Amino acid sequence: MKLEILRPGFATTVQDLGRPGHAALGVSRSGAADRGSFRLANRLVGNPSGAAGLEVTLGGLVLRATALTTIAVTGADCPLSKGGLNGPITLRPGEELALGMASTGLRCYVAVRGGIDVPPVLGSRSTDTLGKLGPPPLAAGMLLPIGSPPPGFPTVDLAPRAPLPVSPVLRVTPGPRRDWFTDPARLLSTVYTVSPDSDRVGIRLTGPPLSRTRHDELPSEPCVPGSLQVPPSGQPILFHADHPTTGGYPVIAVVDEEDLDVAAQLRPGQTLRFRAS
Numbered sequence: 666m667k668l669e670i671l672r673p674g675f676a677t678t679v680q681d682l683g684r685p686g687h688a689a690l691g692v693s694r695s696g697a698a699d700r701g702s703f704r705l706a707n708r709l710v711g712n713p714s715g716a717a718g719l720e721v722t723l724g725g726l727v728l729r730a731t732a733l734t735t736i737a738v739t740g741a742d743c744p745l746s747k748g749g750l751n752g753p754i755t756l757r758p759g760e761e762l763a764l765g766m767a768s769t770g771l772r773c774y775v776a777v778r779g780g781i782d783v784p785p786v787l788g789s790r791s792t793d794t795l796g797k798l799g800p801p802p803l804a805a806g807m808l809l810p811i812g813s814p815p816p817g818f819p820t821v822d823l824a825p826r827a828p829l830p831v832s833p834v835l836r837v838t839p840g841p842r843r844d845w846f847t848d849p850a851r852l853l854s855t856v857y858t859v860s861p862d863s864d865r866v867g868i869r870l871t872g873p874p875l876s877r878t879r880h881d882e883l884p885s886e887p888c889v890p891g892s893l894q895v896p897p898s899g900q901p902i903l904f905h906a907d908h909p910t911t912g913g914y915p916v917i918a919v920v921d922e923e924d925l926d927v928a929a930q931l932r933p934g935q936t937l938r939f940r941a942s
Contacts, residue, residue: 666731666732666734666779666810666811667731667732667808667809667810667811668728668729668730668731668734668777668781668808668809668811669728669729669730669731669806669807669808669809670726670727670728670803670804670805670806670807670808670809671727671728671729671761671805672725672726672727672763672805673725673726673802673803673804673805673807674721674722674723674724674725674726674727674764674803675722675723675724675725676721676722676723676802677719677720677721677722677726677802677803678719678720678791678792678794678799678800678802678803679717679718679719679720679781679783679790679791679792679799679800679803679809680695680696680697680698680703680717680718680719680720680774680790680791680792681696681697681715681716681717681718681789681790681791682696682697682700682703682704682714682715682789682791683695683696683697683789683791683906684696684786684787684788684789684791684793684798687787688887688910691796691909691910691911692787692793692796692798692910693793693795693796693890693906693907693908693909693910694890694906695789695791695792695793695796695798695799695906695907696789696791696906697718697720697774697791697906698720698772698865698905698906698925698926698929699740699772699774699926699929699930700925700926701926702739702740702772702773702774702826702926703718703720703739703740703774703776705737705739705751705774705824705826706718706737706738706739706740706774706775706776707737707776707780708819708821708824709737709739709751709752709753709776709819709821709822709824710735710736710737710753710776710777710778710819711735711778711814711815711817711818711819711820712776712778712779712780712815713780713815716776716779716780716781716812717780717781717782717783717790717791718774718775718776718777718780718781719774719775719781719803720772720773720774721740721764721772721773721774721775722771722772723741723766723767723771724741724743724764724765724766724767724773725764725765725766726763726764726773726775726803727761727762727763727764728761728762728775729759729760729761729762730756730757730758730759730760730761730762731758731759731808732758733755733756733757733758734755734756734777734778734779734811735753735754735755735756735777735778735819736753736754736756736762736775736776736777736778737751737752737753737754737775737776738750738751738754738764738773738774738775739751739773739774739776739824739826740770740772740773740774740930741767741769741770741771741772741773741829741930742767742768742769742770742828742829743764743765743766743767743768743770743773744764744765745762745763745764745765746761746762746763746764746765747760747762748762751823751824751825751826752822752823752824753819753822769828769829769932770829770930770932771929771930771931771932772929772930777811778811778814778815779811779812779813779814779815780811780812781809781810781811781812782809782810782811782812783799783800783809783810786798786799793907794864794865794866794907795865795866795907795908795909796907829927829930830927831935832856832935832936832937832938833924833927833928833931833937833938834937834938834939834940835920835921835924835927835928835937835938835939835940836920836921836923836924836939836940836941836942837852837853837893837918837919837920837921837939837940837941837942838918838919838921838942839917839918840892840893840915840916840917840918840919841886841916842883842915842916842917843917843918844878845877845878845879845883845915845917846875846876846877846878846895846915846917847876847877847878848875848876849875849917849918851873851875852875852893852901852917852918852939853938853939853940853941855872855873855938855939856872856936856937856938857870857871857872857901857936857937857938857939858870858871858872858934858935858936859931859932859933859934859935859936859937860900860933861933861934863931863933864907865905865906865907866904866905866906866907866908866909867894867902867903867904867905867908868902868903868905868928868931869900869902869903870900870901870902870903870937871900872900873899874898874899874900875895875899875900875901875917876899877895877899877915879915880897882913883913883914883915884913885911885912885913886911886912886913886916887910887911888904888908888909888910888911888912888916889904889919890904890905890906890908890922890925891903891904891905891919891920891921891922891924891925891928892904892908892912892916892919892920893916893917893918893919893920893939894912894914894915894916894917895914895915895916895917896914897914901917902914903920903928905925905928905929906929918939920939921942
């Protein structure tokens with residue numbers, strides 16, 4: 666059983682729940698950026714929560730089944746050529762599924778019963794766009810192998826989800842270099858806008874710059890998903906799924922892990938704020 670990629674869309678990668686435990690080697694966790702939506706897609710087709718699937722940025726993916734299979738699409742609100750979001754969809758041999766462009770949110774997740782069965786690297790099938798680990802981003806003509814379906818059938822046939830927030834408020838914990846800033850509380854009173862330069866590595870934000878009390882060089886320090894690193898421009902960068910494991914700019918705060926799924930769906934031009942956790 667394989668899935669044929671007819672059009673890859675804007676940017677589509679294979680993802681699972683990542684490869685934790687390799688930060689000492691300079692390898693980030695990677696994996697699905699919106700882990701809740703990813704897990705839900707797998708649940709809807711009866712897969713284990715970590716089975717590899719597809720992360721589709723903005724939409725535009727068109728695929729074809731080569732055998733009878735069940736898939737599910739979750740995450741960003743995008744139109745489908747068959748079925749609907751957040752529920753299982755049966756594809757017959759030769760049948761196609763097209764994802765339109767997302768109207769809200771940024772990333773869709775496509776799970777197929779049995780999971781995408783590409784070779785694992787360091788225990789994960791995820792594509793790390795910064796470290797260049799795992800399979801390459803999808804291209805037209807690719808045939809993705811599908812694993813053996815799990816025993817039993819899915820017990821959930823619909824899982825409605827709340828609409829994505831228009832201007833979310835993300836919870837943060839003070840960072841290790843909060844004292845490097847003249848007014849660290851300004852982070853919580855500012856409305857930021859997501860920059861078009863954002864990607865899976867980091868979400869770049871624009872707003873009134875955060876000024877620093879110290880301007881000496883900072884040795885590279887370990888960073889975690891959700892770190893808000895502030896370069897000399899004063900514009901924060903929210904480290905996300907494929908972030909570097911170390912950084913040389915001060916971290917003013919860290920976004921709570923529970924809110925990183927919301928951050929993963931932020932589109933360029935969207936606004937957000939932070940509040941103390």
